[in-house]
Amino acid sequence: MPREMIEHNSKSPAPPQSKLFSAKKWETALMAWLVLVFPVISVLGAQPPMPKFHFILPATEHTSNYVDEDTLSTMTTGANLRFSSLVSSEGQFLTFTLESDADILNENEGPTTVTVTARLNTGSPYSTPQTLAITVTGSGRADAVDFESIPSFDIVVAANEMSGSASFTLTPKNDQVDEVNETITISSTSSLVSSAAAPITLQDDDAPPTGVNLRSNTNALFEEDGEQEIIIFAEILSPTTYATTRVIPVTVTGTQAQDVVKFAPVASFNITLPAETASATTTFTITPENNLVDEANETITVASTAPFVTGSAMINLIDDDPTPSITLTASPSSISESNGSTRVTIRANWDGQIIFPTDQTIPLTVAGSGTALAVDFLPVPDFDLTIPQGASSGAATFIMTPINDSEDEVNETITISSSSVLVDESATVVLLDNDDAPGNIRLAADPSEIGEGDGATSVTLTATIGNGTTFAETRVFSIDVTGSGGDNVVGFSSISSLFINFVPGTSTSTATLELVPLDDDEDTEDEIVTLSSKDPAITESATIRLLDDDITPVILLSADPSSVSESDGETTINVTATVQNLPSLEENQTLPIMVRGSGRVEAVDFIPVPDFDLVISAGTSTASTTFTLMPLNDPEDEIDESVLIESSSSLVTNSATVMILDDDDPGQVQLSVTPSTVYEGNGTQTVTVTGVIASGQVFPEDRIIPLSIRGSGQPTAVDFEPTST
Structure with missing residues (x-):
């Protein structure tokens, strides 16, 4: 059975304690309270806020004993009262809850019908229709998804019904604006509605601007x-x-x-970018x-x-100012090789009035031409030239050190350049060579003598520059190898080509050749081989002597005994021929032998000896034969006779001598030697010492004459070892 709680419109607090009345008692109390309060308000001539108060209609009494809502409205006519809610007989409030059939909608879905239902929370339905005013509102945020405004509308809950519904159209604004999602609230101003519908989320479908x-x-x-x-x-x-x-x-x-x-x-x-504008x-x-x-x-x-x-x-x-075009210049512009280390100044200049706003660093590189024949110099590290801010030029220095050598080089051009785009023209410095062209070249051969039988012999040819300079590049000279052109000389194999090369910086050079003498059995003259060049730079030739190895035998004769006395009568003389310079003869040699006297009439006479031959057989180096010498013994005081044993062969280089001694008293003896000349290279040689009586007489008996042998005493004279016989 219904009962009502009436709430005044003022903000006054509720009475501290509610009173329970019967219908009549409630009505009487209410009227009394209103009579007491409202006249006072009316006298003031104003419409003050209505105080809030409560009346609790007891639910324990019979329903017919209590007022219903219409009765209560009649009772309070003109009192500006409203009903906040109803409660059930069990003390529960009888209010409506709003519900919608939509929770999330997208901006691009277009107009959408949304149904809102008002549903009693609990208890029995109203006995009369209930009209509930419904409003649909957004969050009010300017950056939220927009939608078309929705007019307020009513939901009518029919009498004795637990719920009622109404619909509205939700139309989002489908744009290209990056918005936040909108929250749409469905609510009611009716005091009968205790709970609004769950909000509807209107989702934005636009991506955020990329910036x-x-x-x-x-x-x-x-x-x-x-x-x-x-x-x-x-x-x-x-x-x-x-x-x-x-x-x-x-x-x-x-x-x-x-x-x-x-x-x-x-x-x-600032730039202001309005909302929703691009x-x-x-x-x-x-x-x-x-x-x-x-x-x-x-x-x-x-x-x-x-x-x-x-x-x-x-x-x-x-910038509209032209960039300066820099020209580099060097001072001095040339340096002699012999000048040594020289300081070079590099200047950077340009035409016009344009200046630089900051210091300009110009990197510089010093490089040669790369020509191997040019004057050499010590490397120069890269360095910088600085043009000060606002200046019209700049300068820097470096040390240039030519290498002063003896090479005959071409002049070197040194380039000072820059990788800077500001530099249009590089600077140059010329290094001048101070060396004459190499000349006065002398040739020498080693060995300078080759035997005919030596076979192929390697000869080193050395060329020496005589004027103190050298070549800056490899220089090749052609060498001619020629003989004397004679007929009776040692021959050799011809040499078609021979070259000698000078590498740069050297004053000597060598070459080798193989010289092959022609070995034969002919006794020929030595050959002179000449090594020369037609190039005027070679001023002195080299020579090689080819020695003939076909040696002519040298034969010496000797006689034994070497002296006989006038009174000895017939005596056998042994004549020996000995080869001096060969171990043996290759063939038989027949030596015609002649025996003769000195031809002096005052000498001891002897019987003439017929010519005879002495034969040295092949494979041997000596041979002997004999003849009979018969002196004429007379009393004459004669001089001793020298009997010469000779040969007409060209191989025999001496004569053997046998002395016939006069046996008559001769007086003083004069000494002589044979041979009077000996040669250092002939080894041990026999020298005959002869004593002659000056008066031409002979000694009546043998005389022993003591002899001594000594040299001149000169330290530079040929040494010898005396031997007496």
Whole structure:
């Protein structure tokens, strides 16, 4: 059975304790309270807030004893009262809960019908229709998904029904704006509604913008253009836009480098990008500094610190001053090889009035021509030449050290160059050679003598430059090998070509050749082989003597005994022929032998001896034969006779002598030797010492004459070892 709790519109607190009344008692109390309160309010002539109070209708009494809602409304007519809720007989509130059949909708779904249901929480339905005013509202956020406004509408819960429904159309605005999701609230102003419907989420389907890019109406300005107005565009790069207005702070900066084109500072400014728009613009002014300084182009950056700005505008501020074209010069421009270490000054100059805004470092490299025949020099490390800021030239020095040698070289051209794009022309320094061309070349051969029987012999030919200089490049000389052209000389195999090479920097050079004498059995003259050149630089030839090895035997004769006395009568003389320079003869040699006297009439006479032969057989080196010598014994005081034993053969180089001694008293004896000349190379030789009586007489008896043998005493004379016989 229903009972009501009445709530006054004022904010006054509820009475501390509720009173229970019967129907009549309740009505009487209410009327009494209103009579007491409202006149006071009316007297004041105003409409004060209605106080809040409660009446609890007891549910324990019979239903017919209590008022219903209509009765209560009649009782309170003109009192501006409203019912906040109903409660059941069990003390529970009788209120409605709102429900909708939608929870999430997408922005692009278009108009959607949403049904809202008001449902009693519990208890029995009302006995009369209940009209509930329904409102549909959004969050009120400007950046949320937009939708078309929805008028308020009513839900009527029919009498004796637990629920009632009504529908509305939700139409999202399908745009390209990046918005937050919208929360749509379905609520009621009715006090009978205790719970709003669950909110509907209206989801945005647009991707966030990829960012804002800044762009200028030009990307290049020239220094000479003066003040320029620049338009800056702030543009969203993607199809979607922002849901709210964006303020973009903008700065205009250069690189701040010292050597770039300068411009007047530009104050920071803002670009306002309205909500749901894709672009916005503003302007600012750039004023370049126009001067005569060769500067680098400046890069002006128009940027923003806003996190959503993803791209900056770049403007190239171009210098209009021509870059100087630098020419390098060197002083001195030439250096003699013999000058030694010399300081060279390199200058950088250019035409015009243009200057540099900063110090310019010009890297320099010193290099030769690469010609091997040119004057050499010590390497020079790379170095820098600095042109000071604002200067019209620059200079640097280095040490050039030519190598002073004896080579006959060509002049060297040293180039001082730079990798800098500013340098248009390099500098040069010429190193002058001071050496004469090599000449007075002398040839020498080793060995200088070759035996005919030596066979193929390696000969080293040495060429020596005589004027103190050398060649700077390899020099090749052709050498001619020639003989004397004679007939009776030792022959040799011809040599078709022979060359001697001088490498750079050397004063001597050698070459080898193989010289092959022609070995034969002929006793010929030695050959002189000449090594020479037609080149005038070779002034002295070399010679090689080819020695004939077919040796002519040298035979010496000797006689034994070497003396006989006039009175000895018939005596047998043994004649020996000995080969001196060969171990043996290759063939028989017959030596005609002749025996004769001195022809002096005062000498001892003897019977003439017929000529005879002495034969040395092949394979031997000596042979002997005899003859009979018969002196004439007379009393005459004669001089001793020298009997000569000789041969007409050219192989015999001496005569043997047999002395016939006069036996008559001769007086003083004169000494003589035979041979009177001996040769150092002939080994041990027999020398005969002869004593002659000066008066021409003979001694009556043998005389022993003591002899001594000594040299001249000269230390440089040929040494000998005396032997007496």
